[in-house]
Amino acid sequence: MKVLTVFASGGGSNFKAIHHSIVSGEIHGEIALLVSNNPNCGAVKYADEAGITHTIINQSRYPEKKYRDDTMLEILLGIEPDLIILAGYMKKIPDKVVNRFNKKIVNIHPALLPKFGGKGYYGMNVHQAVMNAGEEKSGATVHFVNEEYDKGSILAQEEVIIEPQDTAKSLAEKVLKIEHELYPQVIKAYCEDRIIWKNNQPKIEEVIEN
Ligand code: GRF
Numbered sequence: 001m002k003v004l005t006v007f008a009s010g011g012g013s014n015f016k017a018i019h020h021s022i023v024s025g026e027i028h029g030e031i032a033l034l035v036s037n038n039p040n041c042g043a044v045k046y047a048d049e050a051g052i053t054h055t056i057i058n059q060s061r062y063p064e065k066k067y068r069d070d071t072m073l074e075i076l077l078g079i080e081p082d083l084i085i086l087a088g089y090m091k092k093i094p095d096k097v098v099n100r101f102n103k104k105i106v107n108i109h110p111a112l113l114p115k116f117g118g119k120g121y122y123g124m125n126v127h128q129a130v131m132n133a134g135e136e137k138s139g140a141t142v143h144f145v146n147e148e149y150d151k152g153s154i155l156a157q158e159e160v161i162i163e164p165q166d167t168a169k170s171l172a173e174k175v176l177k178i179e180h181e182l183y184p185q186v187i188k189a190y191c192e193d194r195i196i197w198k199n200n201q202p203k204i205e206e207v208i209e210n
Contacts, residue, residue, distance in 0.1 A: 002029040002082040002191040007089035008036055012043025013176060014087035014108060014183050019050060021184035029191040032079050035072070037091050069094035076101065083190050086145065087183070090122065095147050103197070105145040106190075108183050110175045112157055113141040117150030127168040127175070137161050138171060140179045142186045144202060155195065155202045158182045 008015045015034065021027045034047040034054040047054040055075060062068035073096055076084070086093070086107040093105065109117055111126050116138075121129065130138045139159040144152035158181070160174045186204065189195055194205040 003079060004029045004031050004083050004085060004187070004191075005033045005035060005076065005079060005081040006031055006043075006085045006087055007093075008034060008041065008043035008087045009038045009090040010041055010043065010088040012041065012046050012088070014179055015043045016046055017180035018085065018087065018184050018187055019046075019052070021188065027184060027188045027191055029083075029187065032081060033075070035075070035089075037089075043088070069096060073097050073100060083187070084145075085183075085187060092149070093145060098145060098147055103144060103202075106142055106155065106186065107145050107150075107152070108179055109141045109143065109150055110138075110172065110179065111141065112137070112139045112159065113143060113150055113154055117141075119149050121150065124168055124172060127171045130162070131166070131168050131171065135162060138175060140175055140182050142182060153200070153202050156182060156186050156204060 006015050006018065019031060022029055022031065031052050034043060034052055036044050036054060036056055037058040039056045044054055057068060057072050062071055072094060076097060082104065084101055084105040086105065098105065111117065111130055116126050116129050137159050139157055141154055142156045143154045146152040158178045160178055162171060189204045196203050196205050
């Protein structure tokens with residue numbers, strides 16, 4: 001059973017999807033903690049309802065950046081999670097946390113990286129940029145986290161087709177829907193030790209059915 005920590009700042013629909021897959025027995029893991037910077041977000045509300053421990057790490061609670069970052073690291077070292085799952089977390093993970101949990105932090109991004117990623121590409125900005133560029137498809141990407149926004153090794157992607165009648169809003173809905181399938185699948189694979197690193201590139205080993 002893997003120990004998981006989720007970081008979320010927003011609605012928390014990916015967090016919910018992952019938790020549902022745990023409750024249904026699909027994912028062999030347990031969420032030891034939810035970390036958020038926003039005490040009023042949907043993810044924190046869901047954690048309360050579902051009986052998942054949460055902690056708030058933000059500037060009003062820890063005004064000094066160094067102390068804030070050290071506190072985050074200390075909390076995580078106390079848990080020693082096998083995997084840290086960023087699910088709509090709007091803050092940058094401090095370098096000292098990224099380094100200590102190398103290859104153990106994943107993020108989901110609502111576009112087909114390496115396109116439409118990096119600083120400023122979050123939320124509806126991403127989908128608006130995809131629409132403005134006249135792309136024929138978009139999708140979701142799960143990637144490992146390194147010190148640069150959206151630049152870590154790509155682990156899995158799922159595409160959606162953009163129809164002529166799509167708007168940034170309808171695209172966001174389509175992408176979010178596939179995120180709810182893709183992210184739990186990837187975390188399931190991680191919990192079953194099916195993420196293989198070869199030449200510094202991760203790959204998901206598929207289950208071979210007899
Ligand atoms: C998702 O679109 C995800 O790709 C991005 O933030 C959004 C989070 O949505 N990183 P939710 O809070 O899981 O509903």
